[in-house]
Amino acid sequence: VTRGEELEAMVDALKPGEILLMQNTRYEKGESKNDPELGKYWAGLADMFVEDAFGSVHRAHASTVGIPSNLPDNALGFLVEKEVDMLGKAVDDPVHPFVAILGGAKVSDKIAVIENMLDKADKVIVGGGMAYTFEKALGHNVGNSLLEEDKIDLAKQILKKGEGKLVLPVDTVIADAFSNDANTQIVGEDIPDGWMGLDIGPKSIELFKKTLEGAKTVVWNGPMGVFEMPKFANGTLKVCEAISELPGATTVIGGGDSAAAAIQLGFEDKFSHISTGGGASLEYMEGKTLPGIAIIAEKD
Structure with a gap:
């Protein structure tokens, strides 16, 4: 009751x-x-x-x-206090160089985060399904990959705003079906028709690792591929590994799928903080006020 x-x-x-x-x-x-x-x-x-x-x-x-x-x-409470402290330190008061890594399925879910991170971070790495909308905006063929047609113009605006800061995949692991048993191959930035991108390729992994070198603050939200299928988990695993090995860096995972991926891949103890709230951490990264915290701050 x-x-x-x-x-x-x-x-x-x-x-x-x-x-x-x-x-x-x-x-x-x-x-x-x-x-x-x-x-x-x-x-x-x-x-x-x-x-x-x-x-x-x-x-x-x-x-x-x-x-x-x-x-x-x-x-x-202690957990919320830690969340606010760690996310605040990473997003609002980062030690530079500050790198944000954003993945996941849709640009539409992450627009506000990308824009806020472009204002705050030194580099913004984009992977996962949403990268294909950016690739399309650059004039590349994306085959049957996840694509938000109605967000291509927006992706072009973000690419212009993020010139020199935004880092996109340069190769892709593609499959002929959305299945762990699918046939796969690695291609550059153009994906043939009938094939779909399901993970970042080895050159992208190296590019992202190079971008992360020397970073003192890293915020990660969203996997690099369909990590739930072993065949397409490598990009997320390698990025996870690279972040976890950064010396003296504050490394924060913003909940949701990226937290699930880090835990599933065995990196739970290798990060400074893994957020317990996907939606809440995403809105924090967007720069929004969280009402459940604001009301208590006001009372103080």
């Missing part, structure tokens, strides 16, 4: 040192709408609020914003 007499009685019966775990708050219709009455009700069950769910702080919900706005005493 998330409200009612049963819950209230259990809260009242709590002894020092005991913990009560409530039902998932999203079962309440007013949760995602930040219903004022719901936030006030939940706040009435407590003396103070500690926000320690970083994966939810980018959402202005009743449980993230409604509760603390109704309580005088609020704080960030």
